Amino acid sequence: MIKEAVVSKTVGVVGGGPAGLMAADILAAAGLRVTVFDAMPTVGRKFLMAGKSGLNLTHRDLQTTWRHAYSGAAGRLEAALDGYSVQGIRNWCQTLGVETFIGSSGRLFPKGMKASPLLRAWLGQLSDRGVTFATRHRLIERNEDRWLFQTPDGERTYVFAAVILAMGGASWPRLGSDASWVPWMAREGVTVAPFRPANSGFEVVWSDIFRERFSGTPVKAVTATSSVGTSSGEFVISQNGIEGGLVYAHSRALREQVEAEGSATWPLDLAPDRTVEEISRQISRQPHKNSLSNRLRKGAGLDAVKIGLLREFASPLSAEENAGLAHLIKALPLKVTGIRSIEEAISSAGGVAWSEVDNDYMLKRLPGVFVAGEMLDWEAPTGGYLLTACLATGRAAGEGAKKWLSRREQAADPA
The missing domain is CATH 3.50.50.60 (FAD/NAD(P)-binding domain)
Incomplete structure:
Protein backbone atom coordinates (compact mmCIF):
# COMPACT_ATOMS: atom_id res chain seq x y z
CA MET A 1 0.00 0.00 0.00
CA PRO A 197 33.83 4.52 -17.50
CA ALA A 198 36.09 7.48 -16.69
CA ASN A 199 39.26 7.44 -14.62
CA SER A 200 39.26 3.72 -15.24
CA GLY A 201 41.77 0.96 -15.69
CA PHE A 202 42.49 -0.59 -19.07
CA GLU A 203 43.12 -4.11 -20.25
CA VAL A 204 46.49 -5.22 -21.56
CA VAL A 205 47.39 -8.70 -22.75
CA TRP A 206 50.34 -9.62 -20.52
CA SER A 207 52.47 -12.69 -20.88
CA ASP A 208 52.05 -15.16 -18.02
CA ILE A 209 55.62 -14.53 -16.89
CA PHE A 210 55.17 -10.74 -16.78
CA ARG A 211 51.80 -10.96 -15.02
CA GLU A 212 53.06 -13.35 -12.37
CA ARG A 213 56.16 -11.31 -11.65
CA PHE A 214 54.89 -7.74 -11.83
CA SER A 215 51.17 -7.67 -10.98
CA GLY A 216 50.72 -4.98 -8.33
CA THR A 217 54.05 -3.30 -9.17
CA PRO A 218 54.14 0.47 -9.68
CA VAL A 219 55.84 1.87 -12.78
CA LYS A 220 57.36 5.11 -11.52
CA ALA A 221 58.83 8.21 -13.17
CA VAL A 222 57.17 7.79 -16.57
CA THR A 223 55.98 10.35 -19.10
CA ALA A 224 52.96 9.44 -21.25
CA THR A 225 51.49 11.06 -24.35
CA SER A 226 47.97 10.95 -25.80
CA SER A 227 45.49 13.29 -27.43
CA VAL A 228 44.95 15.02 -24.06
CA GLY A 229 48.63 15.99 -23.93
CA THR A 230 51.82 14.85 -22.23
CA SER A 231 52.13 14.30 -18.49
CA SER A 232 54.36 12.57 -15.99
CA GLY A 233 53.60 10.32 -13.07
CA GLU A 234 53.22 6.65 -12.30
CA PHE A 235 50.81 3.78 -12.81
CA VAL A 236 50.37 0.24 -11.55
CA ILE A 237 50.51 -3.11 -13.34
CA SER A 238 47.35 -5.12 -12.59
CA GLN A 239 46.46 -8.72 -13.31
CA ASN A 240 44.64 -7.72 -16.46
CA GLY A 241 46.17 -4.41 -17.43
CA ILE A 242 47.06 -1.00 -16.02
CA GLU A 243 45.56 1.45 -13.53
CA GLY A 244 46.59 4.42 -11.40
CA GLY A 245 47.03 8.18 -11.60
CA LEU A 246 48.88 8.47 -14.89
CA VAL A 247 46.43 6.11 -16.58
CA TYR A 248 43.47 8.11 -15.26
CA ALA A 249 44.98 11.34 -16.59
CA HIS A 250 44.83 9.83 -20.09
CA SER A 251 41.75 7.66 -19.67
CA ARG A 252 39.47 9.79 -21.85
CA ALA A 253 41.89 9.66 -24.77
CA LEU A 254 42.55 5.93 -24.36
CA ARG A 255 38.83 5.15 -24.01
CA GLU A 256 37.92 7.10 -27.13
CA GLN A 257 40.62 5.37 -29.15
CA VAL A 258 39.61 1.92 -27.92
CA GLU A 259 35.95 2.67 -28.68
CA ALA A 260 36.81 3.87 -32.18
CA GLU A 261 39.53 1.38 -33.14
CA GLY A 262 39.23 -1.57 -30.78
CA SER A 263 42.63 -0.90 -29.18
CA ALA A 264 44.96 1.97 -28.39
CA THR A 265 48.70 2.54 -28.45
CA TRP A 266 49.98 4.56 -25.51
CA PRO A 267 53.54 5.90 -26.02
CA LEU A 268 55.55 5.84 -22.79
CA ASP A 269 58.86 7.51 -22.06
CA LEU A 270 60.51 5.20 -19.54
CA ALA A 271 63.47 7.51 -18.96
CA PRO A 272 62.13 11.08 -19.16
CA ASP A 273 65.25 12.59 -17.60
CA ARG A 274 67.56 11.33 -20.38
CA THR A 275 67.81 11.92 -24.12
CA VAL A 276 67.96 9.24 -26.79
CA GLU A 277 71.61 10.08 -27.37
CA GLU A 278 72.49 9.83 -23.68
CA ILE A 279 70.72 6.49 -23.31
CA SER A 280 72.35 5.05 -26.44
CA ARG A 281 75.78 6.24 -25.34
CA GLN A 282 75.43 4.89 -21.81
CA ILE A 283 74.19 1.49 -22.99
CA SER A 284 77.07 1.20 -25.44
CA ARG A 285 79.55 1.80 -22.62
CA GLN A 286 78.35 -1.21 -20.66
CA PRO A 287 80.50 -4.37 -20.89
CA HIS A 288 79.14 -6.71 -23.55
CA LYS A 289 79.66 -9.63 -21.21
CA ASN A 290 76.87 -8.24 -19.03
CA SER A 291 73.32 -9.42 -19.63
CA LEU A 292 70.99 -7.12 -21.55
CA SER A 293 69.00 -6.54 -18.37
CA ASN A 294 72.09 -5.34 -16.54
CA ARG A 295 73.06 -3.11 -19.44
CA LEU A 296 69.62 -1.53 -19.44
CA ARG A 297 69.62 -1.17 -15.68
CA LYS A 298 73.04 0.45 -15.47
CA GLY A 299 73.10 2.26 -18.79
CA ALA A 300 69.51 3.51 -19.02
CA GLY A 301 68.56 3.52 -15.34
CA LEU A 302 65.65 1.14 -15.87
CA ASP A 303 64.30 -1.01 -13.06
CA ALA A 304 62.98 -4.55 -13.48
CA VAL A 305 59.39 -3.65 -14.33
CA LYS A 306 60.43 -1.18 -17.04
CA ILE A 307 62.75 -3.75 -18.55
CA GLY A 308 59.87 -6.21 -18.41
CA LEU A 309 57.67 -3.73 -20.29
CA LEU A 310 60.33 -3.41 -22.96
CA ARG A 311 60.38 -7.16 -23.39
CA GLU A 312 56.57 -7.27 -23.57
CA PHE A 313 56.17 -4.68 -26.30
CA ALA A 314 59.49 -4.59 -28.12
CA SER A 315 60.56 -8.22 -28.23
CA PRO A 316 62.97 -9.51 -29.33
CA LEU A 317 65.44 -7.03 -27.90
CA SER A 318 68.91 -6.90 -29.39
CA ALA A 319 71.92 -5.98 -27.30
CA GLU A 320 73.67 -4.74 -30.42
CA GLU A 321 71.13 -2.06 -31.36
CA ASN A 322 71.82 0.63 -28.80
CA ALA A 323 70.12 3.42 -30.75
CA GLY A 324 67.07 1.27 -31.38
CA LEU A 325 66.81 0.40 -27.72
CA ALA A 326 67.14 4.05 -26.78
CA HIS A 327 64.28 5.03 -29.09
CA LEU A 328 62.08 2.28 -27.65
CA ILE A 329 62.84 3.41 -24.11
CA LYS A 330 61.80 6.95 -25.05
CA ALA A 331 58.63 5.89 -26.88
CA LEU A 332 57.51 2.44 -25.81
CA PRO A 333 54.26 1.52 -27.65
CA LEU A 334 52.19 0.02 -24.83
CA LYS A 335 49.11 -1.58 -26.42
CA VAL A 336 45.77 -1.26 -24.62
CA THR A 337 43.16 -3.78 -25.76
CA GLY A 338 40.08 -2.91 -23.70
CA ILE A 339 38.45 -0.79 -20.99
CA ARG A 340 37.74 -2.07 -17.50
CA SER A 341 34.09 -2.11 -16.46
CA ILE A 342 32.30 1.00 -15.28
CA GLU A 343 31.66 -0.70 -11.93
CA GLU A 344 35.43 -0.52 -11.30
CA ALA A 345 35.86 3.05 -12.54
CA ILE A 346 36.45 5.97 -10.20
Whole structure:
Protein backbone atom coordinates (compact mmCIF):
# COMPACT_ATOMS: atom_id res chain seq x y z
CA MET A 1 0.00 0.00 0.00
CA ILE A 2 1.32 3.43 -0.94
CA LYS A 3 1.52 5.90 1.91
CA GLU A 4 1.38 9.55 1.07
CA ALA A 5 3.24 12.40 2.66
CA VAL A 6 2.53 15.72 0.99
CA VAL A 7 5.21 18.24 2.01
CA SER A 8 4.80 21.14 -0.36
CA LYS A 9 6.97 23.61 1.57
CA THR A 10 10.03 21.36 1.67
CA VAL A 11 12.80 21.29 -0.92
CA GLY A 12 13.70 17.69 -1.65
CA VAL A 13 17.36 16.87 -2.32
CA VAL A 14 17.65 13.38 -3.76
CA GLY A 15 21.18 12.08 -3.25
CA GLY A 16 23.42 12.47 -0.21
CA GLY A 17 26.76 12.84 -1.96
CA PRO A 18 28.84 16.05 -2.02
CA ALA A 19 26.69 17.69 -4.73
CA GLY A 20 23.46 17.00 -2.88
CA LEU A 21 24.84 18.02 0.49
CA MET A 22 26.21 21.28 -0.93
CA ALA A 23 22.84 22.08 -2.50
CA ALA A 24 21.14 21.32 0.82
CA ASP A 25 23.64 23.57 2.62
CA ILE A 26 22.95 26.50 0.30
CA LEU A 27 19.18 26.13 0.67
CA ALA A 28 19.20 25.60 4.43
CA ALA A 29 21.51 28.60 4.95
CA ALA A 30 18.81 30.66 3.22
CA GLY A 31 16.24 29.48 5.76
CA LEU A 32 14.48 26.97 3.54
CA ARG A 33 13.17 23.66 4.82
CA VAL A 34 15.21 20.83 3.28
CA THR A 35 15.07 17.04 3.36
CA VAL A 36 17.90 14.95 1.90
CA PHE A 37 16.87 11.54 0.57
CA ASP A 38 19.33 8.74 -0.07
CA ALA A 39 18.84 5.12 -1.15
CA MET A 40 21.67 3.88 1.07
CA PRO A 41 21.59 3.41 4.87
CA THR A 42 23.94 6.37 5.31
CA VAL A 43 24.87 9.38 3.16
CA GLY A 44 28.24 10.21 1.63
CA ARG A 45 29.41 6.64 1.02
CA LYS A 46 31.29 7.37 -2.19
CA PHE A 47 32.71 10.51 -0.57
CA LEU A 48 34.08 8.39 2.27
CA MET A 49 35.51 5.81 -0.14
CA ALA A 50 37.28 8.55 -2.08
CA GLY A 51 38.95 9.63 1.14
CA LYS A 52 40.35 6.23 2.07
CA SER A 53 43.66 6.97 0.36
CA GLY A 54 43.57 10.70 1.10
CA LEU A 55 40.64 13.01 0.36
CA ASN A 56 41.68 15.18 -2.59
CA LEU A 57 39.46 18.25 -2.26
CA THR A 58 40.68 20.38 -5.16
CA HIS A 59 43.81 21.47 -7.01
CA ARG A 60 45.96 24.53 -6.46
CA ASP A 61 46.04 25.21 -10.22
CA LEU A 62 42.28 24.88 -10.70
CA GLN A 63 41.79 28.40 -12.05
CA THR A 64 44.44 27.94 -14.77
CA THR A 65 43.78 24.30 -15.66
CA TRP A 66 40.01 23.89 -15.43
CA ARG A 67 39.33 24.36 -19.15
CA HIS A 68 41.67 21.50 -20.02
CA ALA A 69 40.49 19.34 -17.10
CA TYR A 70 36.78 19.55 -17.93
CA SER A 71 37.27 19.42 -21.70
CA GLY A 72 33.99 19.57 -23.64
CA ALA A 73 31.91 20.54 -20.59
CA ALA A 74 34.19 23.38 -19.52
CA GLY A 75 32.01 26.08 -21.07
CA ARG A 76 28.89 24.94 -19.23
CA LEU A 77 30.75 24.51 -15.94
CA GLU A 78 32.44 27.91 -16.12
CA ALA A 79 29.78 29.86 -14.24
CA ALA A 80 29.57 27.24 -11.47
CA LEU A 81 33.34 27.15 -11.12
CA ASP A 82 33.70 30.92 -11.15
CA GLY A 83 35.25 31.98 -7.88
CA TYR A 84 35.82 28.40 -6.78
CA SER A 85 39.39 28.80 -5.59
CA VAL A 86 41.64 26.71 -3.40
CA GLN A 87 41.45 29.38 -0.72
CA GLY A 88 37.66 29.37 -0.88
CA ILE A 89 37.53 25.62 -0.27
CA ARG A 90 40.13 25.92 2.50
CA ASN A 91 38.00 28.59 4.17
CA TRP A 92 34.92 26.38 3.87
CA CYS A 93 36.76 23.46 5.47
CA GLN A 94 37.98 25.73 8.25
CA THR A 95 34.41 26.75 9.07
CA LEU A 96 33.79 23.03 9.64
CA GLY A 97 36.84 22.80 11.91
CA VAL A 98 38.95 20.90 9.37
CA GLU A 99 42.48 22.13 8.66
CA THR A 100 43.93 21.56 5.19
CA PHE A 101 47.27 21.55 3.41
CA ILE A 102 48.51 21.69 -0.17
CA GLY A 103 50.78 18.78 -1.11
CA SER A 104 53.79 18.87 -3.42
CA SER A 105 51.52 17.82 -6.30
CA GLY A 106 49.38 20.94 -5.84
CA ARG A 107 46.45 18.96 -4.47
CA LEU A 108 44.50 20.12 -1.42
CA PHE A 109 43.91 17.60 1.39
CA PRO A 110 42.53 17.66 4.94
CA LYS A 111 45.43 17.44 7.40
CA GLY A 112 44.08 14.14 8.65
CA MET A 113 43.80 12.97 5.00
CA LYS A 114 40.46 11.26 5.71
CA ALA A 115 36.95 12.23 4.62
CA SER A 116 35.09 11.11 7.74
CA PRO A 117 35.91 14.09 10.04
CA LEU A 118 34.87 16.55 7.32
CA LEU A 119 31.66 14.64 6.58
CA ARG A 120 30.73 14.39 10.27
CA ALA A 121 31.24 18.12 10.76
CA TRP A 122 29.30 18.92 7.61
CA LEU A 123 26.35 16.74 8.56
CA GLY A 124 26.37 18.36 12.00
CA GLN A 125 26.17 21.80 10.42
CA LEU A 126 23.34 20.71 8.15
CA SER A 127 21.40 19.29 11.08
CA ASP A 128 21.95 22.52 13.01
CA ARG A 129 20.43 24.36 10.05
CA GLY A 130 17.34 22.17 10.19
CA VAL A 131 18.09 19.76 7.36
CA THR A 132 16.48 16.35 7.85
CA PHE A 133 17.68 13.07 6.34
CA ALA A 134 15.62 10.22 4.96
CA THR A 135 17.92 7.27 4.29
CA ARG A 136 16.91 3.97 2.68
CA HIS A 137 14.59 6.06 0.49
CA ARG A 138 15.09 5.10 -3.15
CA LEU A 139 13.47 7.31 -5.77
CA ILE A 140 11.40 5.18 -8.14
CA GLU A 141 9.83 7.73 -10.45
CA ARG A 142 8.11 11.07 -10.84
CA ASN A 143 4.47 11.42 -11.80
CA GLU A 144 3.61 15.05 -12.52
CA ASP A 145 4.29 16.81 -9.21
CA ARG A 146 4.46 13.62 -7.13
CA TRP A 147 7.66 11.75 -6.33
CA LEU A 148 7.47 8.05 -5.50
CA PHE A 149 10.05 6.52 -3.15
CA GLN A 150 10.64 2.99 -1.95
CA THR A 151 11.13 3.27 1.82
CA PRO A 152 11.55 0.83 4.74
CA ASP A 153 7.80 1.30 5.32
CA GLY A 154 6.79 0.63 1.71
CA GLU A 155 6.18 3.03 -1.15
CA ARG A 156 5.58 6.66 -0.26
CA THR A 157 4.82 9.71 -2.38
CA TYR A 158 5.99 13.25 -1.73
CA VAL A 159 5.25 16.68 -3.15
CA PHE A 160 8.01 19.27 -2.94
CA ALA A 161 8.37 22.99 -3.43
CA ALA A 162 11.43 22.22 -5.58
CA VAL A 163 13.70 19.25 -6.12
CA ILE A 164 17.48 18.89 -6.49
CA LEU A 165 18.52 15.64 -8.16
CA ALA A 166 22.07 14.60 -7.26
CA MET A 167 21.99 10.81 -7.54
CA GLY A 168 25.41 10.35 -9.11
CA GLY A 169 26.56 8.60 -12.24
CA ALA A 170 27.19 4.92 -12.82
CA SER A 171 30.54 4.15 -11.19
CA TRP A 172 30.84 2.31 -7.87
CA PRO A 173 27.17 1.19 -7.92
CA ARG A 174 27.56 -0.70 -4.63
CA LEU A 175 27.97 2.70 -2.96
CA GLY A 176 24.75 4.05 -4.44
CA SER A 177 25.65 5.51 -7.85
CA ASP A 178 23.84 2.90 -9.92
CA ALA A 179 22.14 5.13 -12.54
CA SER A 180 18.76 3.57 -11.67
CA TRP A 181 17.22 6.97 -12.41
CA VAL A 182 17.96 6.79 -16.14
CA PRO A 183 14.79 4.87 -17.25
CA TRP A 184 12.27 7.17 -15.57
CA MET A 185 14.24 10.25 -16.62
CA ALA A 186 14.07 9.00 -20.22
CA ARG A 187 10.31 8.52 -19.85
CA GLU A 188 10.13 12.20 -18.94
CA GLY A 189 11.70 12.94 -22.34
CA VAL A 190 15.05 14.03 -20.88
CA THR A 191 18.05 13.13 -23.06
CA VAL A 192 20.68 11.15 -21.14
CA ALA A 193 24.05 10.43 -22.78
CA PRO A 194 25.09 6.78 -22.24
CA PHE A 195 27.36 6.27 -19.25
CA ARG A 196 30.95 5.17 -19.88
CA PRO A 197 33.83 4.52 -17.50
CA ALA A 198 36.09 7.48 -16.69
CA ASN A 199 39.26 7.44 -14.62
CA SER A 200 39.26 3.72 -15.24
CA GLY A 201 41.77 0.96 -15.69
CA PHE A 202 42.49 -0.59 -19.07
CA GLU A 203 43.12 -4.11 -20.25
CA VAL A 204 46.49 -5.22 -21.56
CA VAL A 205 47.39 -8.70 -22.75
CA TRP A 206 50.34 -9.62 -20.52
CA SER A 207 52.47 -12.69 -20.88
CA ASP A 208 52.05 -15.16 -18.02
CA ILE A 209 55.62 -14.53 -16.89
CA PHE A 210 55.17 -10.74 -16.78
CA ARG A 211 51.80 -10.96 -15.02
CA GLU A 212 53.06 -13.35 -12.37
CA ARG A 213 56.16 -11.31 -11.65
CA PHE A 214 54.89 -7.74 -11.83
CA SER A 215 51.17 -7.67 -10.98
CA GLY A 216 50.72 -4.98 -8.33
CA THR A 217 54.05 -3.30 -9.17
CA PRO A 218 54.14 0.47 -9.68
CA VAL A 219 55.84 1.87 -12.78
CA LYS A 220 57.36 5.11 -11.52
CA ALA A 221 58.83 8.21 -13.17
CA VAL A 222 57.17 7.79 -16.57
CA THR A 223 55.98 10.35 -19.10
CA ALA A 224 52.96 9.44 -21.25
CA THR A 225 51.49 11.06 -24.35
CA SER A 226 47.97 10.95 -25.80
CA SER A 227 45.49 13.29 -27.43
CA VAL A 228 44.95 15.02 -24.06
CA GLY A 229 48.63 15.99 -23.93
CA THR A 230 51.82 14.85 -22.23
CA SER A 231 52.13 14.30 -18.49
CA SER A 232 54.36 12.57 -15.99
CA GLY A 233 53.60 10.32 -13.07
CA GLU A 234 53.22 6.65 -12.30
CA PHE A 235 50.81 3.78 -12.81
CA VAL A 236 50.37 0.24 -11.55
CA ILE A 237 50.51 -3.11 -13.34
CA SER A 238 47.35 -5.12 -12.59
CA GLN A 239 46.46 -8.72 -13.31
CA ASN A 240 44.64 -7.72 -16.46
CA GLY A 241 46.17 -4.41 -17.43
CA ILE A 242 47.06 -1.00 -16.02
CA GLU A 243 45.56 1.45 -13.53
CA GLY A 244 46.59 4.42 -11.40
CA GLY A 245 47.03 8.18 -11.60
CA LEU A 246 48.88 8.47 -14.89
CA VAL A 247 46.43 6.11 -16.58
CA TYR A 248 43.47 8.11 -15.26
CA ALA A 249 44.98 11.34 -16.59
CA HIS A 250 44.83 9.83 -20.09
CA SER A 251 41.75 7.66 -19.67
CA ARG A 252 39.47 9.79 -21.85
CA ALA A 253 41.89 9.66 -24.77
CA LEU A 254 42.55 5.93 -24.36
CA ARG A 255 38.83 5.15 -24.01
CA GLU A 256 37.92 7.10 -27.13
CA GLN A 257 40.62 5.37 -29.15
CA VAL A 258 39.61 1.92 -27.92
CA GLU A 259 35.95 2.67 -28.68
CA ALA A 260 36.81 3.87 -32.18
CA GLU A 261 39.53 1.38 -33.14
CA GLY A 262 39.23 -1.57 -30.78
CA SER A 263 42.63 -0.90 -29.18
CA ALA A 264 44.96 1.97 -28.39
CA THR A 265 48.70 2.54 -28.45
CA TRP A 266 49.98 4.56 -25.51
CA PRO A 267 53.54 5.90 -26.02
CA LEU A 268 55.55 5.84 -22.79
CA ASP A 269 58.86 7.51 -22.06
CA LEU A 270 60.51 5.20 -19.54
CA ALA A 271 63.47 7.51 -18.96
CA PRO A 272 62.13 11.08 -19.16
CA ASP A 273 65.25 12.59 -17.60
CA ARG A 274 67.56 11.33 -20.38
CA THR A 275 67.81 11.92 -24.12
CA VAL A 276 67.96 9.24 -26.79
CA GLU A 277 71.61 10.08 -27.37
CA GLU A 278 72.49 9.83 -23.68
CA ILE A 279 70.72 6.49 -23.31
CA SER A 280 72.35 5.05 -26.44
CA ARG A 281 75.78 6.24 -25.34
CA GLN A 282 75.43 4.89 -21.81
CA ILE A 283 74.19 1.49 -22.99
CA SER A 284 77.07 1.20 -25.44
CA ARG A 285 79.55 1.80 -22.62
CA GLN A 286 78.35 -1.21 -20.66
CA PRO A 287 80.50 -4.37 -20.89
CA HIS A 288 79.14 -6.71 -23.55
CA LYS A 289 79.66 -9.63 -21.21
CA ASN A 290 76.87 -8.24 -19.03
CA SER A 291 73.32 -9.42 -19.63
CA LEU A 292 70.99 -7.12 -21.55
CA SER A 293 69.00 -6.54 -18.37
CA ASN A 294 72.09 -5.34 -16.54
CA ARG A 295 73.06 -3.11 -19.44
CA LEU A 296 69.62 -1.53 -19.44
CA ARG A 297 69.62 -1.17 -15.68
CA LYS A 298 73.04 0.45 -15.47
CA GLY A 299 73.10 2.26 -18.79
CA ALA A 300 69.51 3.51 -19.02
CA GLY A 301 68.56 3.52 -15.34
CA LEU A 302 65.65 1.14 -15.87
CA ASP A 303 64.30 -1.01 -13.06
CA ALA A 304 62.98 -4.55 -13.48
CA VAL A 305 59.39 -3.65 -14.33
CA LYS A 306 60.43 -1.18 -17.04
CA ILE A 307 62.75 -3.75 -18.55
CA GLY A 308 59.87 -6.21 -18.41
CA LEU A 309 57.67 -3.73 -20.29
CA LEU A 310 60.33 -3.41 -22.96
CA ARG A 311 60.38 -7.16 -23.39
CA GLU A 312 56.57 -7.27 -23.57
CA PHE A 313 56.17 -4.68 -26.30
CA ALA A 314 59.49 -4.59 -28.12
CA SER A 315 60.56 -8.22 -28.23
CA PRO A 316 62.97 -9.51 -29.33
CA LEU A 317 65.44 -7.03 -27.90
CA SER A 318 68.91 -6.90 -29.39
CA ALA A 319 71.92 -5.98 -27.30
CA GLU A 320 73.67 -4.74 -30.42
CA GLU A 321 71.13 -2.06 -31.36
CA ASN A 322 71.82 0.63 -28.80
CA ALA A 323 70.12 3.42 -30.75
CA GLY A 324 67.07 1.27 -31.38
CA LEU A 325 66.81 0.40 -27.72
CA ALA A 326 67.14 4.05 -26.78
CA HIS A 327 64.28 5.03 -29.09
CA LEU A 328 62.08 2.28 -27.65
CA ILE A 329 62.84 3.41 -24.11
CA LYS A 330 61.80 6.95 -25.05
CA ALA A 331 58.63 5.89 -26.88
CA LEU A 332 57.51 2.44 -25.81
CA PRO A 333 54.26 1.52 -27.65
CA LEU A 334 52.19 0.02 -24.83
CA LYS A 335 49.11 -1.58 -26.42
CA VAL A 336 45.77 -1.26 -24.62
CA THR A 337 43.16 -3.78 -25.76
CA GLY A 338 40.08 -2.91 -23.70
CA ILE A 339 38.45 -0.79 -20.99
CA ARG A 340 37.74 -2.07 -17.50
CA SER A 341 34.09 -2.11 -16.46
CA ILE A 342 32.30 1.00 -15.28
CA GLU A 343 31.66 -0.70 -11.93
CA GLU A 344 35.43 -0.52 -11.30
CA ALA A 345 35.86 3.05 -12.54
CA ILE A 346 36.45 5.97 -10.20
CA SER A 347 33.94 8.10 -12.09
CA SER A 348 31.80 8.05 -15.20
CA ALA A 349 31.29 10.03 -18.39
CA GLY A 350 27.79 10.61 -19.69
CA GLY A 351 24.58 11.67 -17.98
CA VAL A 352 21.91 14.32 -18.44
CA ALA A 353 22.69 16.26 -21.61
CA TRP A 354 23.62 19.92 -21.10
CA SER A 355 21.01 20.88 -23.67
CA GLU A 356 18.39 19.73 -21.14
CA VAL A 357 19.35 22.18 -18.37
CA ASP A 358 19.27 25.96 -18.22
CA ASN A 359 21.94 28.21 -16.75
CA ASP A 360 20.52 27.68 -13.24
CA TYR A 361 20.81 23.86 -13.58
CA MET A 362 17.05 23.47 -13.89
CA LEU A 363 15.66 20.86 -16.27
CA LYS A 364 13.92 22.71 -19.09
CA ARG A 365 11.24 20.02 -19.32
CA LEU A 366 10.60 19.90 -15.57
CA PRO A 367 10.31 23.36 -13.98
CA GLY A 368 11.43 23.34 -10.36
CA VAL A 369 13.62 20.26 -10.84
CA PHE A 370 17.39 20.85 -10.75
CA VAL A 371 20.32 18.53 -11.49
CA ALA A 372 23.83 18.50 -10.03
CA GLY A 373 26.98 16.42 -9.73
CA GLU A 374 27.80 13.34 -11.75
CA MET A 375 24.24 13.03 -13.05
CA LEU A 376 25.31 15.64 -15.61
CA ASP A 377 27.33 14.84 -18.72
CA TRP A 378 30.88 15.82 -17.78
CA GLU A 379 34.09 14.08 -16.80
CA ALA A 380 37.42 15.14 -15.37
CA PRO A 381 40.68 13.54 -14.31
CA THR A 382 41.51 12.83 -10.69
CA GLY A 383 43.47 15.47 -8.85
CA GLY A 384 40.65 17.35 -7.13
CA TYR A 385 38.68 18.20 -10.26
CA LEU A 386 35.95 15.61 -9.67
CA LEU A 387 35.02 16.75 -6.18
CA THR A 388 35.35 20.43 -7.11
CA ALA A 389 32.80 20.10 -9.91
CA CYS A 390 30.41 18.14 -7.69
CA LEU A 391 30.56 20.84 -5.01
CA ALA A 392 30.33 23.63 -7.57
CA THR A 393 27.33 22.22 -9.44
CA GLY A 394 25.63 21.41 -6.15
CA ARG A 395 26.04 25.00 -5.09
CA ALA A 396 24.85 26.26 -8.48
CA ALA A 397 21.75 24.05 -8.38
CA GLY A 398 21.00 25.21 -4.84
CA GLU A 399 21.32 28.85 -5.86
CA GLY A 400 19.17 28.16 -8.91
CA ALA A 401 16.44 26.61 -6.78
CA LYS A 402 16.55 29.61 -4.43
CA LYS A 403 16.04 31.99 -7.35
CA TRP A 404 13.21 29.93 -8.80
CA LEU A 405 11.38 29.69 -5.46
CA SER A 406 11.80 33.42 -4.91
CA ARG A 407 10.27 34.19 -8.31
CA ARG A 408 7.33 31.90 -7.57
CA GLU A 409 6.76 33.55 -4.23
CA GLN A 410 6.84 37.00 -5.78
CA ALA A 411 4.42 35.90 -8.50
CA ALA A 412 2.02 34.50 -5.90
CA ASP A 413 2.18 37.65 -3.76
CA PRO A 414 3.00 40.63 -6.01
CA ALA A 415 2.30 43.03 -3.16
